[in-house]
Amino acid sequence: MSSAADHHAEVDPAYRLAHHFESPEQQFETGKFGMWAFLVTEILFFSGLFTAYSVYRSNEADLFSYASGYLDTTLGCINTAVLILSSLTMAWAVRCAQLGQQRGLKFCLIVTLLCAGGFMGIKSVEYHHKIHNGLFPNAHFGAHEDPDGVPLHITDESGATVANPAARPAPENLRSFFGIYFCMTGLHGLHVLIGMGVIFWLYLRARRGEFGPKYFGPIDFTALYWHVVDLIWIFLFPLLYLIH
Amino acid sequence: MSSEAHVADGSAVHAEHETGENYLNCSHGLRSWLLTLDHKRIAVMYLAGLAGALFLGGIMALVVRLELWTGDGLVLSDDLYNHAFTLHGAIMTFLFIIPGIPAVFGNFALPLMLGAKDVAFPRLNLLSWYLWITGAVFAIVSMVVGAVDTGWTFYTPYSTQTSTQVINMTMGVFILGFSSIFTGLNFVVTIHKLRPAGMTWWRMPLMLWGLYATAIIQVLATPVLGITLLLLVAERALGVGIFDPSLGGDPLLYQHFFWFYSHPAVYIMILPAMGVISELISVHSRKTIFGYHAIALSSVAIAAFSFIVWGHHMFTAMSPMGNMIFSALTFSVSIPSAVKTFNWLATLYRGHIRLNAPMLYALAFIFLFGIGGLTGLFLGALATDIHLHDTYFVVAHFHFVMVGSTLIAFLGALHYWWPKMFGKAYDETLAKIACILVFIGFNVTFLPQFVLGTRGMPRRYHNFLPEFQGLHQASTVGAFILAIGLFLILVYLWKSLVSGKKVTVDNPWGGSSLEWLTTTPPPHYNFVGEPPEHDVYDYHDIRYDAAIDGYVLSKNEGDAAR
Known part of the structure; x- marks a missing residue:
């Protein structure tokens, strides 16, 4: 009967086997199961927001249809494509690690990082427009323009500010749509940033050549996380941008 | 941590x-x-932290009970009274009871009972302790700089308006939630993936179930x-208009969200306790547990039912049909609970x-859980709940x-x-006296409150x-008896640590699960070999x-006594 210590002594260091596991297979399976369980918590974390979205959209369908017009479908579409591309390169990174292709692995991780950075860049342009238009739900909330870009208020001959008859008037409670929009996309953006941090850490480790056919768990698990982050965006995009 | 440190051959084991x-x-x-990654040390660190939280929450409870000695209060203003019961509730719930048994005894015993060297993710386990500490610091800071007066439930719209x-x-509480998630995640994965070959699901001790x-x-x-x-924080900090009715939000949605967690959370509090009791009853009766499969599955059933009963916290605010459905579902929880008790x-x-x-604690549990569980039925029934609500x-x-x-x-x-x-x-005589004091003190505190409630307090x-x-004064006297009992426990356990008799036997109680078959205290890697x-x-x-x-x-069947 060999004890665990003997067992570990025989194991190739390339497996990076932690002290409390019996075998590299067990270590990998445990990590994978842990990541799936964590992703379940992530889904439930977002589920509160999706529930709030469903409640308010069913209560105020017209408001959601109006407010969605403020969102830039083109930029949203580009961002969706960028994220899907990053999922592809992340999946490819897993394959590279499994096959021991060190250069390919580093390349894929870098492309994934660039895509994620691009996504955040485009997102910040969108946020900037919204905040500029008074659509950030804080104390200064109040739209300046309607969804078509027509000013909601104009100055008449006497210099007084009056409602612009050419604009579509903003409905009451416009704020609750943007409350949900900023909470959902903001939380998603935070997950993208966390993912970028982890992927950068993986890149540093990949440069040291830590990954290969015997040890690719962290790449695999991070890829799972990354796909879920993408998947959440794939739900957010039509629910927020494509409903008018 | 190097694997060389692990002792392998026979002579070293002996050494x-x-x-x-x-x-x-x-x-x-x-x-x-x-910086330890050892689940047993993390358990001990949790025990120290939780004892502190219990002490703090207990002081708040005594303040509340003392204040209720007369109908006009004693020393506190109304605002300070609101702070005191909020802090009592929040500290006891989020800092003590929810982590409670899993964080201390789960961390200590789970890998041992399973026959594993550690939990699946030791670093995550340590992180969850640090998250607990961070959450506790937040809670204490909020106490020092001005406290909270919303009650532990933080109901909107009041919680979005109060200046506390x-x-x-x-x-x-958010950070403490992540501490709890990581502990839970670790346990789920450990039980699924780190069971040694011989340890099948149906051979696990009921504590593990x-x-x-x-x-x-x-x-x-x-x-x-x-x-x-997070949404509540966003609502307060920015005014995103999700829960605040003046901005178009729905405060009742907050209650639905809150209780979707917090009702299952009461089973987070009770299920590990039921696991402990299954062990205590069997070991100290020297008898195989009756209905092993029923007890194991009833734990899982309670976990499943816990997710579909949250609506009973809002019987006064939902549609009659919603109320009837949630009332019926609520009664379903009593079935697995009764299965366990019987x-x-x-x-x-x-x-x-x-x-x-x-064993005295285990018997007290059955008695008190019986009362606690059966009075739950009064609250699950719609007609009586309208009268007893709040x-x-x-x-x-x-x-x-x-x-x-x-x-x-x-x-x-x-x-x-x-x-x-x-x-x-520890001193067994003092332990028995303390247990009886706690039991009496508890009953004197809370039995009068049933009567107060039915009379409309x-x-x-x-x-x-x-x-x-x-009745309020009786309850306050009880609270102090309970406090004396708990203080006595603190004293003799401290004495036991400092100058207690050394225990060298592996198995002082005659337990049959694996933690009793290793040395006392267990070695770093839990088992020698x-x-x-x-x-x-x-x-x-x-x-x-x-x-x-x-x-x-005893390997020899003939030698074995009972």
């Missing part, structure tokens, strides 16, 4: 045993504790609390019962379940695993009519040896 090296003394210094430290406190069911709830429900609190009673029947301190009846009911059951089980577990954790004996009120004074194999709840080969005042495994 380790001779030198008395164990997880407590295998390395020294504060650093070796603060709601953001600080909710961020603390209780912890497993708890961990499932922690993983599935706590994220919803997280997002709810199985424990059947285990006691014709057992060789030992009335030592852990009265002291509700307060008494959940204290019977949370304190009378969970705290009692926590204390039972503390006495049961204490010799294994620290290798020190609303919860959370600072003032009350003169006719309630007698391979973990032993033994059928849990099988006592026929565990024999008392008077020479060492402990139990030994």
Whole structure:
């Protein structure tokens, strides 16, 4: 009967086997199961927001249809494509690690990082427009323009500010749509940033050549996380941008 | 951590045993504790933290009870009274009871009972302790700079309007939530993936089934609390208009979100306690647990039902149809709870019962959980709930379940695993006296509150009519008896650590699960060599040896006494 210590002594260091596991297979399976369980918590974390979205959209369908017009479908579409591309390169990174292709692995991780950075860049342009238009739900909330870009208020001959008859008037409670929009996309953006941090850490480790056919768990698990982050965006995009 | 440190060959095993090296003394210094990845040390650190939280929450409880000595209060203003009961509730719930048994005894015993070297993710385990500490700091800071007066439930719209430290406190609870998620995640994965070959699902001790069911709830429900609190913070800080009715939000949605977590959370509190009691009852009756499969599956059933009953917290605010459905679903929880209780009673029947301190706690649990559980039915029934809603009846009911059951089980577990954790004996006579004091004090505190509630005393009120004074004073006297009992426990356990008799036997109680088959205190890697194999709840080969005042495994069937 060999004890665990003997067992570990025989194991190739390339497996990076932690002290409390019996075998590299067990270590990998445990990590994978842990990541799936964590992703379940992530889904439930977002589920509160999706529930709030469903409640308010069913209560105020017209408001959601109006407010969605403020969102830039083109930029949203580009961002969706960028994220899907990053999922592809992340999946490819897993394959590279499994096959021991060190250069390919580093390349894929870098492309994934660039895509994620691009996504955040485009997102910040969108946020900037919204905040500029008074659509950030804080104390200064109040739209300046309607969804078509027509000013909601104009100055008449006497210099007084009056409602612009050419604009579509903003409905009451416009704020609750943007409350949900900023909470959902903001939380998603935070997950993208966390993912970028982890992927950068993986890149540093990949440069040291830590990954290969015997040890690719962290790449695999991070890829799972990354796909879920993408998947959440794939739900957010039509629910927020494509409903008018 | 190098694997070379692990002792492998027979002579070294012997050496380790001779030198008395164990997880407590295998390395020294504060650093070796603060950076430890050992689940047993993390359990001890949790025990220290939770004892502090229990003390703080207990002081707040005494302040509240003292204040209710007269109908006009004693010294506190109405605002300070609101702060006191909020802090009592928030500290006890989020800092003590929810982590409670899993964080201390789950962390200590789960890998041992399973025959594993550690939990699946030791670093995550340490992180969850640090998150607990961070959450506790947030809670204490919010106390120092101005406290919270919303009650532990942070109901909107009041929580979005009050000028107190709601953001600080909710961020603390948010962080504590992640501590809880990571502990749960670790336990789920450990039980799924780190079971040694011989340890099948149906050979696991019932403590593990209780912890497993708890961990499932922690993983599935706590994220919803997280997002709810984040939204509450966003509502307060920015005014996003999701919960605040003046901005177009729905305050009732907050209650739905909150209770979608917090009702399952009460089962996070009670399920591990039920696991502990299953162990205590069987070991101290020297008898195989009755209805093993029923108890195991009823834990899972309670976890499943816990997710579909949250609406009963809002009977006064939903549609009649919604109320009827949630009422019916609520009653379903009583079935698995009763299954457990009857199985424990059947285990006691014709057992060789030992009335030592852990067993006294177990018997107190059955009694108090019986009352706590049955009074829950009054609140699940629509007609009576309309009358009892938000009265002291509700307060008494959940204290019977949370304190009378969970705290009692926590204390039972503390006495049961204490010799294994620290290798020190405590004073058995004092332990029995303390247990009886706690039992009496608890009942004197909370039985009068049932009566107060049925007579219409609303919860959370600072003032009350003169006719309630007698019962309120009885309750306050009880609270102080309870406090004396708990203080006594602190004193003799401290004494046990400092100057207690050393326990060297592996198995002082005659337990059949694996933690009793390793040395006391356990070695760093839990077992010297391979973990032993033994059928849990099988006592026929565990024999008392008077020479060492402990139990030994007897391989010879003929020698085995009962």
